[in-house]
Amino acid sequence: MDYYSRQISELIEELSKLPGVGNKSAQRLAFYLINRPMEDVQKLSDTIIGARKNVRYCKQCWTLTDQELCPICSNPKRDRTTIMVVEDTRDLAAYEKIGKYEGVYHVLHGAISPMLGVGPGDIKLKELMVRLQGDVREVIIATNSSLEGETTAMYISKLIKPTGIKVSRIASGVPVGGDLEYIDEVTLLRALEGRVEL
Numbered sequence: 001m002d003y004y005s006r007q008i009s010e011l012i013e014e015l016s017k018l019p020g021v022g023n024k025s026a027q028r029l030a031f032y033l034i035n036r037p038m039e040d041v042q043k044l045s046d047t048i049i050g051a052r053k054n055v056r057y058c059k060q061c062w063t064l065t066d067q068e069l070c071p072i073c074s075n076p077k078r079d080r081t082t083i084m085v086v087e088d089t090r091d092l093a094a095y096e097k098i099g100k101y102e103g104v105y106h107v108l109h110g111a112i113s114p115m116l117g118v119g120p121g122d123i124k125l126k127e128l129m130v131r132l133q134g135d136v137r138e139v140i141i142a143t144n145s146s147l148e149g150e151t152t153a154m155y156i157s158k159l160i161k162p163t164g165i166k167v168s169r170i171a172s173g174v175p176v177g178g179d180l181e182y183i184d185e186v187t188l189l190r191a192l193e194g195r196v197e198l
């Protein structure tokens with residue numbers, strides 16, 4: 001890309017490292033940013049750095065938040081005896097958007113995948129088991145319906161069964177391999193309401 005000057009090429013290169021951004025989009029973004037007013041670009045850059053610096057895991061549910069406890073865990077109206085296990089913070093957001101779930105969450109940050117070398121120790125499973133020592137009546141497993149999501153669901157259910165806590169799995173109807181965040185709210189609500197005990 002030596003037909004662009006060094007700083008333009010560097011900007012394009014950095015942008016093309018973002019997920020889903022190919023070289024063409026990176027070029028488009030780079031020229032867009034270069035043509036924006038300075039204060040807009042400054043604000044974007046400050047926002048990225050601020051989020052990166054301050055966002056951390058909620059110490060209860062492990063979702064990403066900028067507080068010690070996320071807004072859900074710090075809400076006294078949420079039912080702490082029901083924990084929904086999701087793969088990532090975006091899945092949590094998808095369920096929150098329906099506005100019908102009153103329990104709390106547990107974010108695993110991934111799913112077990114022998115193929116990719118992701119084992120039970122690489123996701124927040126130990127942390128889930130610690131939470132189950134408290135007063136918990138039901139664990140709803142809402143991992144994706146991909147192979148990894150199903151493997152994880154099975155693993156968790158085997159782990160929890162001996163504790164006597166009720167374990168359920170969201171109903172199928174969530175398309176196989178479908179990322180939860182792309183599924184419409186009606187489908188998600190149906191999957192949640194039609195959950196089956198494992």
Ligand code: ZN
Nearest residue numbers: 058061070073
């Ligand atoms: Zn939380």
